Amino acid sequence: MQKQPDELRNVKVVRRNLVLSLIGSIVFATSFIIFAPVGQKTFYSDIIEPISTAIAAGLALLVVHKQKVDGLIGKAYFSLAMALVLWLAAEIIWSFYETGLGIPIPTPSLADAFWLIGYGPFMYFVFKLYNFFHKSTSKPHVIVIIIVVVIYLGFIINTVIAASDFSTQDGRVKFLVNIAYPILDMVLIVPTSLIILESRGSGGDLTSIPWVFLSFLIITIADSGFAYASNAGWAEQTIWVWNPLYIAGYLVMAAGLFWHKHFFIFNAKKVLRKWQELNR
Amino acid sequence: MELANFRYLTILDELRYLPEVSVSDRFLVSSIKSSLESIGQSFSKALLHLMCSFNGLSENELLTNYDLFERSIYRILGKSGQSILNVIKADMLRYAIMNGSEITVTDILDPRLTVSYVLKHIHEREVFDFVRNMPPHEHIAFLYTHEIAKSNILSEFFHRQEQDDHQDPLPLGLISIKTPKLDAHLLNISYDELLNKTRKHKAKESLAAWITHVHSSNKSQHLATRIAEEDATLWLKNGFSADEDLNLEQMFSTMTCDHNLSMLCAFDISKIAESDINSMLKSIISAHDYVILEEPFVVYGRPTRRRTNNN
Numbered sequence: 001m002q003k004q005p006d007e008l009r010n011v012k013v014v015r016r017n018l019v020l021s022l023i024g025s026i027v028f029a030t031s032f033i034i035f036a037p038v039g040q041k042t043f044y045s046d047i048i049e050p051i052s053t054a055i056a057a058g059l060a061l062l063v064v065h066k067q068k069v070d071g072l073i074g075k076a077y078f079s080l081a082m083a084l085v086l087w088l089a090a091e092i093i094w095s096f097y098e099t100g101l102g103i104p105i106p107t108p109s110l111a112d113a114f115w116l117i118g119y120g121p122f123m124y125f126v127f128k129l130y131n132f133f134h135k136s137t138s139k140p141h142v143i144v145i146i147i148v149v150v151i152y153l154g155f156i157i158n159t160v161i162a163a164s165d166f167s168t169q170d171g172r173v174k175f176l177v178n179i180a181y182p183i184l185d186m187v188l189i190v191p192t193s194l195i196i197l198e199s200r201g202s203g204g205d206l207t208s209i210p211w212v213f214l215s216f217l218i219i220t221i222a223d224s225g226f227a228y229a230s231n232a233g234w235a236e237q238t239i240w241v242w243n244p245l246y247i248a249g250y251l252v253m254a255a256g257l258f259w260h261k262h263f264f265i266f267n268a269k270k271v272l273r274k275w276q277e278l279n280r
Numbered sequence: 281m282e283l284a285n286f287r288y289l290t291i292l293d294e295l296r297y298l299p300e301v302s303v304s305d306r307f308l309v310s311s312i313k314s315s316l317e318s319i320g321q322s323f324s325k326a327l328l329h330l331m332c333s334f335n336g337l338s339e340n341e342l343l344t345n346y347d348l349f350e351r352s353i354y355r356i357l358g359k360s361g362q363s364i365l366n367v368i369k370a371d372m373l374r375y376a377i378m379n380g381s382e383i384t385v386t387d388i389l390d391p392r393l394t395v396s397y398v399l400k401h402i403h404e405r406e407v408f409d410f411v412r413n414m415p416p417h418e419h420i421a422f423l424y425t426h427e428i429a430k431s432n433i434l435s436e437f438f439h440r441q442e443q444d445d446h447q448d449p450l451p452l453g454l455i456s457i458k459t460p461k462l463d464a465h466l467l468n469i470s471y472d473e474l475l476n477k478t479r480k481h482k483a484k485e486s487l488a489a490w491i492t493h494v495h496s497s498n499k500s501q502h503l504a505t506r507i508a509e510e511d512a513t514l515w516l517k518n519g520f521s522a523d524e525d526l527n528l529e530q531m532f533s534t535m536t537c538d539h540n541l542s543m544l545c546a547f548d549i550s551k552i553a554e555s556d557i558n559s560m561l562k563s564i565i566s567a568h569d570y571v572i573l574e575e576p577f578v579v580y581g582r583p584t585r586r587r588t589n590n591n
Contacts, residue, residue, distance in 0.1 A: 071320030132319065133360035199358040206330070206356045266325035 011205060014262060022255045029251065030244035038237050045243040046095035052250040053091045057084035059257035066265045076128040077260070083121035084253070090114035107174040107230065116177075119184045129209065130191035133199075141197045149186050156182050156224045163232035171231075178230050181223035188216045206263050211256025218249035288423065288573055291561050297571060297580040300410070304375065304402040309343040311371035315364050330356055346399055365395065372398045381405055400576050407577035411436040411544070416504030418542045419533050421512075421568035423561075425550040429574040430510070437508055437544050438466060453494035453507040455487070457514065467494050471514045480524055488531060495541050505541035512545045512564075513552055522563055529567035 029052060032044045060081035069078045093111040097103050105111065160179055165171040192213040199207075222245035229239045316324035331352035332342050342349055346368075353361035372395055376383050381401045387393050411433055414420065424430045438452050449465045459470050469490050474483045495505040515525050532543050545568065552560050565571050571580045 067320065067322040071318060071323065073320035073323040132363050133357070195360065199360055205358075207358065207360060209360075263330060264323050264326045266322050266329055271329060 011263075014259075015205075018255055018259060022251060025251050026244075026248045029247050033240060033244055033247075041240040041243075042236055043099055045240055046099040049243060049246055049250070050088065050091040050095050052247045052254070053084065053088045056250045056254040056257060057081065057088045059254050059261065060084045063257055063261050063265065066261065066267075072128060072132050073264075076125050079121035079124040079128070080257075083118045083125065086114050086118035086121070090118065107170075108177045112177055116180060116184070119188070122188055126188050126191045126212075130195055133195050133207075133209070138198060141194060145190055145193055145197070149190060153183065153186060156227070160227050160231050163228055165231075165233075175231055178227035182220060182227055185216060185220035185223055189213070189220060192216060206259075208256040208260040208264075211252055211259055215249045215253035215256060218245055218252060222246045222249060287557070288561065291558065291565060292571065292580050295562065295566055295582075297565065297582055300570075300579040300581050302403065302406050304372075304379075304399070304406055305344045307375050308346060308368075308372065308399065309340070311368050311375075312343050312349060315367035315371070318367070319364070327353075327356065346395055350395070369393075369395045369398070372402070376402050376405075379405060404577045407572060407579055408432065408436045410579055411572070412439045414504075414506075414542050414544075416502075416540045416542055417536050418570065419529075419536045419568050420542070420544050420570040420572065421564055422544060422546045422572040422574075423549050423564075424546060424574050425548065426574060429577075430546050430548070433544070433546065433572065434508055434510070437506060450500060450503050451494045451497045451505045453491065453505070455507070455509045457510045471511075471518070475514075475518045480520060484528060484531065487528070488535070491535060491541070495539055498540060500540070503540075505539070506544070507541060508544040508546065510546055511548045511551070513547050513549070516560070517551065522560065526563050526567060529564075533567065 029048050032048055033041050036044045060077065064074075064078050064081045067077060068074050090111040090113075093109070093114065094105060097105045097109070097111070157179060160175065164175040166175065192209060195209050196213055199209075222242045225242045225245070226239070229242060313324070316327060328339055328342075331349065332339055334352060334355065335342060335348060337345075337348070342352065350365060353364060357364075373383070373388060376398050379402065381398075382405075383393075383398065383401055387397075411420075414437070422430070422433050424433070434454070438454075451467065452465055453467045453469070455474070456468055456470050459468060469487075474487055474490075491507055494507060498505045512525075512529075515528060516522070520528070529545070532545070535541065536543050545564075547564055549557070549561070569582050572578070573580065
């Protein structure tokens with residue numbers, strides 16, 4: 001029974017260190033973009049965004065490698081890894097066009113295809129976890145979330161419509177593609193927020209769901225902002241402001257994956273080593 | 281009650297008595313493991329490792345203590361852990377029904393029904409079966425504080441055994457607090473009758489003679505005469521010293537060894553003075569091969585039991 005406080009302290013220490021590292025990483029990564037000369041902000045964004053996505057995708061693949069794909073959790077994390085790999089491909093294509101080739105990216109682009117396809121495995125991940133982890137769907141929670149989602153989407157769609165040019169075919173397609181992101185983000189937000197709302201006050205300090213939720217939330221804000229900025233025709237010099245949010249979203253996702261890897265991947269060698277140290 | 285149980289468990293631990301591994305505990309362990317493994321092998325191993333680390337327990341210790349397991353899973357997964365617990369609840373309910381539990385359909389349909397409640401029923405049924413099917417030559421103590429628990433245990437102990445070799449019912453004897461109105465096959469002697477003897481050794485001799493008399497009508501080769509004491513603390517309350525009481529218990533042990541009989545000594549431990557309880561419990565427990573506790577019903581056994589004449 002002597003071990004209990006140590007183990008609990010360990011959780012708190014890991015959480016504190018992870019939060020501090022995450023904040024440090026976000027500040028460090030985004031400061032390159034924020035403090036870069038206006039003309040180089042896009043360049044830095046195109047380097048740092050794929051790197052932060054690669055960190056999240058790499059951790060997801062590591063989780064899949066260690067955890068395998070058996071059982072509900074195995075399958076769910078495999079789909080999460082697939083989603084992140086697709087988004088990494090999208091980020092690389094975007095950066096390659098924008099910085100590598102110096103070509104303005106059309107909407108829709110090949111990168112959009114990867115991003116939009118990536119929502120499929122993300123949905124599998126969140127709904128699989130929602131089906132397993134939600135105890136019972138509380139009507140007040142569902143009503144509250146639906147009201148919030150409807151208000152948010154209503155506001156975003158209205159704002160983007162007001163900023164869009166529907167006189168051309170390209171403008172209409174651009175609107176549809178850009179508005180698809182916040183709508184699909186909301187599809188991810190609903191189940192994750194329901195899991196969190198329904199688990200409120202019941203402990204569960206070790207699940208990675210809050211990290212995933214926070215990541216989706218940040219990406220939703222970024223997607224909404226980008227949809228407005230893109231349709232409103234913001235200049236390259238100003239549209240970069242949404243990029244730090246994407247970086248933060250990917251890094252939060254990476255932190256969630258690290259959390260899962262740290263606590264929910266069984267490492268027999270590590271356990272044996274610890275046991276040997278304790279019994280030396 | 282928890283404090284009292286902790287005291288008994290400490291004494292049982294000191295005397296190296298171990299809980300008898302029940303079939304339901306093994307079933308519980310396998311149910312927990314399979315429900316965890318359904319969400320992923322690696323995840324379930326990590327989850328178990330975390331729970332064991334938090335509680336400083338081995339996997340077996342954690343998985344045979346359902347309440348602790350439930351608390352641990354809530355601590356790690358929050359209410360999300362409920363899905364895992366629901367699978368275990370369904371398994372344990374199925375097990376309880378298949379094993380003659382008295383859980384009703386109303387109970388099953390009640391969402392407030394907990395796994396702990398189901399397990400309590402299962403353990404109770406297992407202990408009742410243990411008492412009912414007790415083999416010959418056993419000398420068992422039952423520590424109780426509730427009359428209803430005593431009545432249930434005695435009722436199972438005196439449950440009529442199936443006899444294959446002759447028609448006469450097996451002899452059953454009860455050393456009772458009062459002279460009860462019982463059926464013709466249950467011979468009875470009250471503590472008052474025994475304690476009326478002016479000398480203690482006379483009381484002991486009378487008791488030995490009565491047991492021999494009860495056993496004399498047993499013609500069975502396989503089934504044992506069954507004798508129970510309703511409240512063995514009455515010896516102590518009526519002037520027997522701890523040594524004399526222990527001497528009496530040793531006499532019972534010898535008789536159960538030498539003859540085809542089994543004895544169940546019930547002790548109303550609520551009647552033992554607080555100052556004496558530790559030493560008394562040690563003395564009571566060490567004189568028996570098995571000890572049954574109530575709330576929850578659990579059987580503890582001595583790892584090395586006595587050698588009987590049959591061995």
